[in-house]
Each structure stands twice: as structure tokens, then as C-alpha cells.
Amino acid sequence: MLALDTATPAVVAGVVELTPAAAVQRSVRVASDARKHAELLMPGVLAACADAGVALRDVDAVVTGIGPGPFTGLRVGMVTAAALGDALDVPVHGVCTLDAIAVGAIAVEAADAEPLLVVTDARRREVYWAAYDAAGRRTSGPHVEAPAALAERIPELGVQAAAGESAHVTGLPVRPPGAPSPAGLVGVAAGELLAGTVPGPLEPLYLRRPDAQEPGGRKRVTANR
Amino acid sequence: MIVLGIETSCDETGVGVVRTERGAVTLLANEVASSVAEHARFGGVVPEVASRAHLQAMVPAVHRALATAGVKGSDVDAVAVTAGPGLTGALLVGVAAAKAYATAWDVPLYGVNHLAAHVAVDTLQHGPLPACLALLVSGGHSSLLDVPDLAGPVTPLGATIDDAAGEAFDKVARLLGLPFPGGPHIDRVAREGDPAAVAFPRGLTGPRDAPFDFSFSGLKTAVARHVEALERAGAAIPVADVAASFQEAVVDVLTMKAVRAAKERGMETLLLGGGVAANSRLRAMAQDRCDAAGIVLRVPRPALCTDNGAMVAALGAHLLDAGAKPSALELPANSSLPVTEVLV
Numbered sequence: 001m002l003a004l005d006t007a008t009p010a011v012v013a014g015v016v017e018l019t020p021a022a023a024v025q026r027s028v029r030v031a032s033d034a035r036k037h038a039e040l041l042m043p044g045v046l047a048a049c050a051d052a053g054v055a056l057r058d059v060d061a062v063v064t065g066i067g068p069g070p071f072t073g074l075r076v077g078m079v080t081a082a083a084l085g086d087a088l089d090v091p092v093h094g095v096c097t098l099d100a101i102a103v104g105a106i107a108v109e110a111a112d113a114e115p116l117l118v119v120t121d122a123r124r125r126e127v128y129w130a131a132y133d134a135a136g137r138r139t140s141g142p143h144v145e146a147p148a149a150l151a152e153r154i155p156e157l158g159v160q161a162a163a164g165e166s167a168h169v170t171g172l173p174v175r176p177p178g179a180p181s182p183a184g185l186v187g188v189a190a191g192e193l194l195a196g197t198v199p200g201p202l203e204p205l206y207l208r209r210p211d212a213q214e215p216g217g218r219k220r221v222t223a224n225r
Numbered sequence: 226m227i228v229l230g231i232e233t234s235c236d237e238t239g240v241g242v243v244r245t246e247r248g249a250v251t252l253l254a255n256e257v258a259s260s261v262a263e264h265a266r267f268g269g270v271v272p273e274v275a276s277r278a279h280l281q282a283m284v285p286a287v288h289r290a291l292a293t294a295g296v297k298g299s300d301v302d303a304v305a306v307t308a309g310p311g312l313t314g315a316l317l318v319g320v321a322a323a324k325a326y327a328t329a330w331d332v333p334l335y336g337v338n339h340l341a342a343h344v345a346v347d348t349l350q351h352g353p354l355p356a357c358l359a360l361l362v363s364g365g366h367s368s369l370l371d372v373p374d375l376a377g378p379v380t381p382l383g384a385t386i387d388d389a390a391g392e393a394f395d396k397v398a399r400l401l402g403l404p405f406p407g408g409p410h411i412d413r414v415a416r417e418g419d420p421a422a423v424a425f426p427r428g429l430t431g432p433r434d435a436p437f438d439f440s441f442s443g444l445k446t447a448v449a450r451h452v453e454a455l456e457r458a459g460a461a462i463p464v465a466d467v468a469a470s471f472q473e474a475v476v477d478v479l480t481m482k483a484v485r486a487a488k489e490r491g492m493e494t495l496l497l498g499g500g501v502a503a504n505s506r507l508r509a510m511a512q513d514r515c516d517a518a519g520i521v522l523r524v525p526r527p528a529l530c531t532d533n534g535a536m537v538a539a540l541g542a543h544l545l546d547a548g549a550k551p552s553a554l555e556l557p558a559n560s561s562l563p564v565t566e567v568l569v
């Protein structure tokens with residue numbers, strides 16, 4: 001499996017071997033530059049394949065994060081995954097990026113798993129977030145909100161820790177990871193992948209409408225008298 | 226050799242396929258998915274709306290183009306993509322897709338200049354292109370270029386200092402209550418109007434003005450003043466006359482400067498490109514003035530003038546034939562890529 005994600009400032013690419021027992025991460029390449037997703041992603045994919053000793057054409061499926069995440073970067077990963085899947089003639093599975101972070105955080109905490117919040121940067125002084133129970137099932141979200149609005153909700157969500165690059169805004173104990181790992185991404189889709197389910201269409205989780213205003217009345221160039 | 230071209234610099238998701246054989250480039254497919262209808266209610270292209278549409282349309286457009294061309298992905302010998310200029314978020318979708326296809330098919334990638342591609346597309350219709358003067362006019366650009374060779378460096382002679390010509394058409398159309406995009410509607414209603422009804426100003430045509438630059442902002446304001454004066458007087462707006470007079474002012478300046486530039490640079494060929502090159506009055510006046518000056522006019526058919534993938538594939542094919550060095554996989558999208566950079 002080839003896994004990639006560009007919904008956070010981390011440009012993540014890796015190769016994962018999936019068996020019914022586990023998702024074993026064979027390689028991972030992470031580059032952090034929120035402005036250079038498109039420049040860094042394909043070189044990262046090739047490097048990850050080389051690290052794992054597999055050729056791109058040996059990939060059986062592609063798994064990509066579908067956000068939520070800042071739009072421009074998010075689209076780079078999604079269109080890359082879609083085009084690779086098309087060119088290699090393999091299925092492309094989209095997974096919620098926050099779910100993949102939660103899988104990673106809960107695997108780390110396996111011994112004493114706890115309900116968890118995953119929080120990433122949505123820019124414009126807002127965060128993307130989702131809540132998970134101790135088994136890693138999403139119980140709320142994904143949402144986009146100001147950190148203060150999220151803080152008010154924390155008591156009712158019953159979460160005891162937070163993961164994701166913006167976990168610190170919650171005031172909860174911060175758990176790794178900050179970004180999704182290839183194993184986390186494949187982990188979310190593991191059921192579908194192992195069952196051979198044909199994935200649905202790849203739909204990004206934008207959570208916001210495009211910024212655009214319909215023009216009002218015409219602006220006059222001459223002064224009214 | 227088969228070249229696939231991807232264009233996403235504005236609101237058209239274009240994928241073209243061409244074949245190049247011993248220097249002759251032929252068009253096999255030109256698939257365009259436009260999001261123009263989604264922008265109409267905003268009166269202009271909304272970058273985020275365009276980028277979202279590109280993501281949805283990209284892979285299906287590649288599928289349709291390959292099917293129309295009757296080739297398989299494994300038959301493709303190179304992938305070309307618009308690297309700039311254009312809207313950053315829109316360009317990035319095409320650039321990322323092109324990298325993925327080129328890598329998966331294990332073929333070279335060419336990140337090319339959108340404006341140079343507007344010139345190269347003419348070879349698909351009219352064959353090899355001699356050294357020429359190119360006038361590129363659309364909603365996003367208004368440029369005069371000296372093009373000695375398709376694969377070589379281009380010299381910019383002039384460009385708009387404010388609005389692009391197509392932008393002026395859109396804004397005036399809105400003033401006159403015509404739909405977006407304005408170009409085709411102005412063209413249509415102007416046929417019923419008198420181009421000499423209103424003497425609108427010809428921007429930047431004074432003796433001390435830059436000889437090859439354009440300005441359409443003052444013209445747009447003059448049309449607005451004219452319409453508002455009529456409204457204040459309670460008079461009906463003669464839409465056809467205003468449209469025809471506005472169009473005449475734009476086309477007069479464009480063709481006058483283009484022909485003058487061709488003569489000054491000793492060019493025997495003038496090439497029109499860009500969406501505004503579909504304007505019937507521009508084509509007619511350019512033909513008259515080129516005939517009078519002994520210059521050969523070349524204008525691709527409208528489907529090749531507007532933004533499309535075939536133009537990118539055509540330029541990619543010429544670069545491939547010229548033995549140009551492919552782009553690196555780190556190729557960036559550059560919203561303000563200078564026209565002097567044909568290949569990134």
C-alpha cells in the first residue's frame with residue numbers, strides 16, 4: 001500500500017504492508033513545508049518506495065488523507081493519489097486525516113487507551129477537530145471552529161488527551177503524533193482494503209464554503225447628484 | 226511519440242493529446258471541463274471555486290482524452306503541464322496530477338509556460354510556425370510577444386498595464402446587463418450596433434505612451450460614465466451601439482499595436498491567441514490590417530484559442546522534438562511565471 005497525506009504542514013508519504021494481523025510501515029518520508037506540498041510530494045513518494053525496496057508499479061492500492069486541511073495543500077495530495085491510482089490502475093481509498101492521527105495516537109497509548117481529541121490547524125484562527133473514544137471510534141466531528149469554542153465543548157466530550165499539530169490549544173495533555181503516519185492512514189482503511197471493497201469517489205472534507213461574494217449593485221464611477 | 230498536456234491555470238480543466246512524428250504535430254484529443262457556469266453569478270472567476278472544480282474534473286478529463294485519442298496511458302511518451310502563469314491553487318492541481326502521471330508512466334515531464342502554449346497551439350491547425358509576432362488576449366492576459374522559435378526564448382514587447390482585454394469585455398458586459406463571460410455576448414449584440422456611435426478613448430496611443438503596452442481601465446470607466454449619463458437623463462441605453470463602440474475601441478488598439486510591432490520587428494506573420502481571439506471583429510480587423518501591411522495572419526479556431534490542454538501538449542511535443550531537458554520532479558507552480566521562461 002502506498003499512503004500519502006498533505007492535509008497538515010507535513011507532507012507524508014510511505015509504504016505499508018497490510019496483513020489481517022497488522023499494518024506494518026515499511027517506509028516513511030515526511031517533509032515539512034506548508035507552502036511546498038506540490039514540490040515535495042512526488043519526490044517523497046519515490047523516496048519512500050525506494051526505502052521500502054518496492055517499485056511504484058508494485059503498489060496494490062493508494063490510501064490518501066482527504067482532510068480536513070487547508071485547501072490548496074489538501075488538493076495536492078488528493079489529486080496525486082487519484083492520478084497515481086488511475087495511471088497504475090489500482091484503487092484509491094480516501095480516509096479522514098484526523099482519523100489517521102487518532103489511530104496513531106491510540107496505538108501509541110494501547111496499554112491505557114483514553115478518549116482523545118485530534119486537533120489540526122485550519123488557519124484563520126480556527127482549528128479542525130474530531131473526538132474519539134478509547135477504541136479509536138470517532139464520536140464527534142470533523143468540525144472547524146475557533147479554539148475557544150472547542151474549549152467550551154471539551155467537558156461534554158469527555159476527552160482526556162489531545163493529538164495533532166494543534167493539540168496544544170486545548171490545554172489537555174498532548175499525545176503524539178502531530179501528523180498522520182502511513183500506517184495510521186492504512187489502518188483507517190484496513191477493513192475496506194482487506195475486504196477488497198471498491199472505494200467510493202474521493203471527496204475532500206473542506207468543511208468551509210469557498211470565499212466568494214456575489215456582486216451587489218453596480219458601483220458607480222460618477223458621483224450621484 | 227504521444228504527448229499528453231494538462232492545463233489548469235484558470236477555470237478550464239484541459240487535457241489534450243497530440244502525436245508528433247518527424248516534426249509534424251497532430252491533434253488527437255482536446256477535452257475541456259469548464260467551471261465557468263459556477264463563476265457566472267460572481268461576475269468573475271473565483272479561484273477557490275475553480276480549484277475545487279479542477280480536483281473533481283482532473284482524472285475524468287484524462288480518461289476522456291485518452292479514450293478520444295484512442296491511446297492507452299502506457300502509450301504516452303511525455304507529459305506536459307502548465308506551470309504558470311495563472312491562479313496558484315488552480316495551477317497546483319494540474320502540476321501535481323502531471324507529476325503523478327509522468328512518474329507512474331515513467332516518462333519525461335515538461336512544465337511549460339501558458340502563454341507560449343497559446344502560440345504553439347496554432348501548429349496543430351496550420352502546421353509549422355515561422356518566426357512570428359503573437360498577440361495573446363484573454364480574460365487573464367493581453368500580451369505582444371516576439372517569438373523567433375517555439376522551443377526557444379520569447380521576448381515580451383508589451384502587455385496590459387491594468388485590466389486584461391477579456392476582463393474589460395466582462396466588466397462592460399455587466400454594465401450593459403449582459404451575462405458573464407462578456408466576450409461572446411458583446412460580440413453578438415455589437416453586430417446590430419454602430420461602432421462609430423460613441424467615440425470611446427483609445428488607451429496608451431499618445432506619442433509619448435509605451436508603443437506596445439495596453440490599458441483598458443480608462444476605456445471601461447468611459448463606458449460606465451457614458452451609460453450613467455444616459456441613465457441620469459432618463460434615456461434608454463442603446464446597448465448594441467455602446468457594445469459595438471466599446472468593442473471597436475479595444476480591437477482598434479489591439480490590431481494597430483500588433484501590426485506596428487510586427488512591422489518594427491520585421492515579422493511576416495502575426496498570430497492571434499487567447500479567448501478574445503474568438504471575437505469576430507478582432508479577427509476581421511486584424512485580417513484587414515495584416516492584408517494592408519503584407520503580413521500573414523494566423524488565428525487558430527476558437528476551441529484552440531481558449532485555454533485548453535492541446536496547446537500544452539503541442540508545446541510539450543515541440544520541446545520533446547527539440548531535445549529539451551525535462552523538468553525536475555520538484556517543479557513548482559509559478560503564478561507569475563515570466564513569459565521569457567518557456568520551459569521550467
Ligand SMILES: [Zn+2]
Pocket residue numbers: 339343363365499500531532
Ligand atoms: Zn490563456
